[in-house]
Amino acid sequence: MKIEVRSLFLSTVVFLITILLSACGQISAKDPLNKTAWSLSAIDETPSMKGTKVTVDFSDGQISGSAGCNSYGGSYKIKGEKITISSLVMTMMACQDTGVMEQEQTFIQYLQDAQTFKVNGEQLQIFSSDDKVLVFIPQK
Template sequence: MSRAWSLLVLAALLSACAPPIAAQPSPKLADTSWVVTELSGKPTLPAAVPTIQFSADQVSGFSSCNRFSGSYRQSGSTLSFSQLAMTAMACMDAGVMEQESAFSAALAKVASVRSAGSGLELVDSSGAVLAKLQSPSPAAPDRPLEKTTWQLDSITVGQTASSVVAGSTVTLTFADGHLTGKACNSFRASAEISGSSLKIGPVMSTKMACREPGVSEQESRLFQLLPTMTGFAVKSDRLTLTAADGSALEFVAK
């Protein structure tokens, strides 16, 4: 028997003896949470990362600007979503609404889910990857409302959310029954806190002229909104002040 033939026989025997490669188990989605890191191969916007939370048969999350909810069905690797309900807020930051549309369209096309390293991939019926998901980073402990400096991140009025004017900074601090802050002008108001409710009095401020485009209007809107805020929530390093009409002020701890 030639040497080449012997090697072929040996390779065949080794192949026959090798254990079959175990199929990767389908990921279990119930009671898991994910952040969307890519949509159709494109990284998601750092300031508007979509999220998905799965319960036993319900799904909810943040779609870049709005919140969504609905049901889903998983059988092994097969996955489908119901028609999802979504809030109807408009976000003015560049690319956010386009990303939200792409995310919604991707969910409507999902046919299966598979594990990919430490994350997941949502796949359409042709096998194309629609979205890549990763587990969220562990949340930092909630910051205290009082004696933390909070920097304004976004303003929501009615159904429209907008970020602060580029290059501007607005901060405020709650302490000793008052809030104090700095926008273009320094400002102050009374602030009574009870549980998750608050009552903010009229805002008093200095009267410096604000030269940068949009800054004076932003400050006026803030001063008008603050006394309407009746509730608050702190999650990790983020503070949300809310009004009865749905208006909101979002802050991040400095």
């Protein structure tokens, strides 16, 4: 009797692990941004400021990067071409160079308001609700 119960228990555990692992694979397959890293190229049609490194990394539902002089992180969800970025947190260091703080604030605002995204070859575009766009190229 103990052997049958133990065998049933082990079979159930193996079955559940198999289901969980296959579910994880399906989530990754539906997320074309997973395990990618990008550098900001432009905000709307304005090129990003020279000398600033604005980045975004996507990994397993987490987003992180540099906003110019502060680091940020949060979570994201993908459903088709829709993207939701939430729970953003950011360090609060003062930016010394002129214009960096303004670019950083605009960048974070657009990220928080992200609605859709598009990957065109070597370019990622993230659109806000009013069609403002962040344009990225792959990180080198």
